[in-house]
Amino acid sequence: MSDSAVAYFLTSSSLAIIGFSVHLLLLRSAKQPVYLPLAGCLSAVAVLICQPVVKELAPGLQTYILLLALPALYLIPPCFWLYVQGITSSARWRPERAHLKHFTPAGLGLFIVICALLLPGELRDAMLVEEDISALTSTPDMLRFIVYGLLIITFMMVLGWVVQAGFYVHSVFRRLHSYRTQLRELFASTEAREGRWILWLMLAVGGVWLLTAGILLYGNLVAPVQTDIVIRDLVILIMVWSVAIWGLRQKPGFEEVYQGDKEAQEVLKSITDVKYQRSALNQQLAESIVTKLNHAMEHDRLFLDASLSLPRLARHISRSANHISQTLNETMGVNFFDYVNRYRVNAAKEQLQNTDDTVLDIAMNVGFNAKSSFYTAFKKETGITPNQFRKAS
Structure with missing residues (x-):
């Protein structure tokens, strides 16, 4: 099988995954609008990668797909950013007029598309499909001037996308760091909420972004760069599959908060630079x-509840969740997540010393949801791994 055939198969597979995923995301967006930006992001990716399939199945559309590549390129970063913003928001996310500013560059790209559509069809096809710039030599001076102007603007926008993508990748990392801090003020187990897949995806995207930036710069300033289309399309397929599968699985981290947990909402509002300023x-x-917290942990052993949250603890000891959060942070110098996991680690240490249970069984017994989070918490508290602790006991 030739490389082109393999590449065609990989691209078709990516498009099939995108089509199925976008359909499911749009269905879910009726109740959770946060899935709309992710559907838009995947749709923009489809426009960028569908060229080989369109060339085979509908060659007459090839020119239009090539034209739409520029606005599609500028849609991906802001759409993914709005998706991340939505799943990390403490309030239910909805599209707002303020979000339109993120799509200004894509709007400029669409304007260039409209201008290109007004060009003579033969000239447009020669430049885009056949990549024959010499077709400009036989055109009127004014038309040639306009086309060169569009080419320069397009070139600048392609380079500008590198900056745009870098800005949004940085924004996503900052957002997730802040989000993780907020989660740990409310929940004792955060594995399913943290969206770690986004971090790994951003690292992968960052690597591809740097490589793409280098290829774009070198290709436009020095000479065209030939890349292995099979490797390229395989990387795209893996990324598309990752975004689709994890994007469909990921729920907003504070979903239960904005569904009616007023105590949790108060705690989230207090997590600011001036938090607890008005507290009594x-x-x-x-x-x-x-005293009540320690009793709930030491005697009631509330930490064994894997789904323990700050509001649930507040109801158990009949105190305000906001006051508990303030007490933990200002009086005890620890957030809710670390406070609960400290008791879990201490309970695990006893079982490691006195039982032959596996590390995974012990982790589950003391309230952890995953072995990885148990190892992280255990090493943070003791400086060694559970297995090292058991051997040293």
């Missing part, structure tokens, strides 16, 4: 909360 918590109340 005094030293006597803080000491009382500390």
